[in-house]
Amino acid sequence: MSKIRVAVAGYGNVGRGVLAALKNNPDMETVGVLSRNPDRVKKSFNEVPVMQISEVDAWLEALKPDVAILCGGSKDDLPVQGPALAAKINTVDSFDNHSRIPEYFKAMDDSAKAAGHVSVISTGWDPGIFSMERVVANAFLPGSRAYGFYGLGESGGLSMGHSDALRTIPGVKDARQYTHAVTEAIEKVRRGENPQFTPGDMHTRECFVVLEEGADKDAVAETIRTMPGYFAPYKTEIHFVSQEYLDEKCSGFPHDGLVVAAGTTGSGNPAAVEYRCQWGSNPEATANVLVAHARAVVRLAKEGKSGAFTILDIPPAYFSMHSKEELLAKFM
Amino acid sequence: MSKIRVAVAGYGNVGRGVLAALKNNPDMETVGVLSRNPDRVKKSFNEVPVMQISEVDAWLEALKPDVAILCGGSKDDLPVQGPALAAKINTVDSFDNHSRIPEYFKAMDDSAKAAGHVSVISTGWDPGIFSMERVVANAFLPGSRAYGFYGLGESGGLSMGHSDALRTIPGVKDARQYTHAVTEAIEKVRRGENPQFTPGDMHTRECFVVLEEGADKDAVAETIRTMPGYFAPYKTEIHFVSQEYLDEKCSGFPHDGLVVAAGTTGSGNPAAVEYRCQWGSNPEATANVLVAHARAVVRLAKEGKSGAFTILDIPPAYFSMHSKEELLAKFM
Secondary structure, eight states: OOOOEEEEEOOOEEEEEEHHHTOTTOOOOOEEESSSSSHHHHHOOOOSSSSETTOHHHHHHHHHHHOEEEEOOOTTTTTHHHHHHHTTTTEEEEEOOGHHHHHHHHHHHHHHHHHTEEEOOOOTTTTTTTHHHHHHHHHHHHOOOEEEOOOSTOEEOHHHHHHHHHHTTTTTTOOOEHHHHHHHHHHHTTTTTTOOOOOHHEEEEEEEEOTTTTOHHHHHHHHHHHHHHHTTOOEEEEEEEHHHHHHHHHHHHHEEEEEEEEEEEESOOEEEEEEEEEBBBHHHHHHHHHHHHHHHHHHHTTTTEEEEEEEEGGGGGGGOOOOHIIIIIIOO | OOOEEEEOOSSSSHHHHHHHHTTTTTTEEEEEOOOOOOSHHHOOOOOEEETTOOOOOHHHHOOOSSEEEEEETTTTHHHHHHHHTTTTOOEEEEOOOGGGGGHHHHHHHHHHHHHEEEESSSSTTTHHHHHHHHHHHHHHHHHHEEEEEEOOTTTOOOOOHHHHHTTTTEEEEEEEEEEEHHHHHHHHHHOOOOOOOOOEEEHEEEEEEEEEEOOHHHHHHHHHHHTTTTTTTTTTEEOOOHHHHHHHHHSOOOOEEEEEEEEEEETOOEEEEEEEESSBBBHHHHHHHHHHHHHHHHHHHHHTOOEEEOGGSSGGGGOOOOOHHIIIIIIO
């Protein structure tokens, strides 16, 4: 059987994770990397052709990919790149701006449908696996609400978005932000209380901040604690540390999370379901999920489907490299 | 929108659970109960018509169901009833004899396809949710193995099959068997060791036994401990108790379980996923899952699909009573 030919668009943390993940999926092969700056990528990576992403016809012709895994960011890259590429090839991406997913879905659906392509959007672990777990928890336990918690482990979960926000503050040289779940809030949900939470009830935030020389520590702390959306709604702990400390103790991209829902079944018996994941590398976890979805994209396309899809629209068997017979015999 | 018309075949623990669950799903209505002994059922249940299950044409005509939820047992009922009813109507069942699922799938697929019906087989929490979790864990973490553990809570999980096995022993008047997961085994899996286990490494068994008057306690204990398949491979604890104790302390059908898989992502970072469920009532949990699948059955049939399906073949959105737009906006 011929392998699925995958082009990887982007060579950031997720893109490099996808390249590594593809090696663990023997039914797929990487045919090329697409980048805005191929020369820079080539300095550290030469295993497959690296091509200019804007020269679409050139790399389509040269690489003949079945699917492109789009590893760009949700803020600036995907809203433009996604619909443009969906007109040219089957795609999968991890667009993760939750509130804009309906709008992005529409843009991708229009573009992919017009071209007869399949585009799976917004997958990874959240949105992605967690979306699926929220839907099935709600379907199997009607009346329950599914809650998401992040950073249950001791170190918490590294938030790139909040780390970036810290680095925009005048006087901050570098920073990392770890999210922590509030254990008592999880216990409330587990007890079936289906509580109303404010964001600050569910999570706290821990910041490791390196100051510029001469910066005003108190002013920076005040700016952090009062930053709307990012920190103001949360109990926030701030540690001022050296660059050496940050580089040594805050490297890597650990993250973890929990989807939990609890309620009752028919005659009032308690019922609770939980999905928990723990990742040493957040971008590599996203990458693994993207790669399994690339397999599903190709299957959907082979069936003659077109348009945008999410994980909610895909049968789980489509993610697996095992045959229907193997799944029935060994996984059911 | 008209409601999905559901006939419930069987009035045992699962059937009563399905009747209760249908009340929590406002897009569905129970149109009738089908039983081998309608007169007995009618003594305790009269909310909807109760009809003789063997008079298929009569209840199809009278009840006009969109789907029948088959709540019979996997040993004697479903292998005969399933294919016979799949020829007449869309069905969903919880056939749970794991090793015979491929064979049952084939029989149901042949029957349902020939008649143009949809039959979802072998759903509930295991097989069912756990099957789905095993497949996605394996797809998202290639190389990891997904392990199933049961009875993690203090009381363990009540096993009907093992309780029945105890009651076949001469001298045993009544009995209940609780399965317990071995915590150390779970920890091994969580550490990413992907260990080779024998059944006895993963679970222990706890028996509560009421003896017939004059029965030989030691002989019964020996028979239990050496029973092949059921108890011989396991560390087994036996408590001889009074009928009163059993009735009071061992009532209900609690069960719980865990699917856990661990491995590494691309560059060797640790990764672990777990799905955990806890049910006050095992048959009511199965019932809830069956009802959500009945919704999926009707959607698949409306698309013109036919044949047998498992949870692995169904997009998660099909289980939900929420619209595609709601799912995109609120669940992704």
